[in-house]
Amino acid sequence: MIEKLEFYHGAALVRLIEDDRCKSVGKSEYGYLVNGDRSVLIKYTTKAQSPWRFTVSEDDIARFDGAAEKFEICIMVLVCGGDGVCSVPWRTARDLLGGSPGWLAAKRSFNGCYGVSGSAGMLKKKIPVNQWPGIVFGQEAGA
Secondary structure, eight states, X not given: OOOHHHHHHHHHHHHHHTSTTOOOEEEETTEEEETTTEEEEEEEEOOOSSOEEEEEXXXXXXXXXXXXXXXXXXXXXXXXXXXXXXXXXXXXXXXXXXXXXXXXXXXXXXXXXBEEEETTEEOSSOBXXXXXXXXXXXXXXXX
C-alpha cells in the first residue's frame, strides 16, 4: 500500500527530478536536499478543493531554521491535494507564520494563481502554478 506521504511527496519530487537542472535529490535532516546545496521541506494536504491549509509545528520551524542557516536556498513546498504545488521561500513562509508555530494556507480559483496566507499575515503577490520547481533553481515562474 502506498502511504499518503509517499503519494503527495512523490507528486512534488517527480516534477523536481524531471527538471534538467536537478542533478541529485536526497533525504536530509531538514527535509530533502537538492543538488547538495538547496533544502526543500514538503507539506501536503489531502483536501480536494481550495483553500488548502497546512499546519507548521515548532519542530518544522526549528528544522527549517537550521536549514536556512546552512543553505542559501530553502523552499517550503505546499502540495495542495490533487490541484498542484505551491512553493515559497522559507523566509517568506516564516514571515507569514510570524516566526511561531501556526498555519499556512493556499487558495486558488479555477485557472488562477495561488494566494498564500499564514497565521500572521498574507503574501501580497500571487504564486503562479508553474513556479515549482523553478524556484529551487533560483528561477521565478515565467522568467
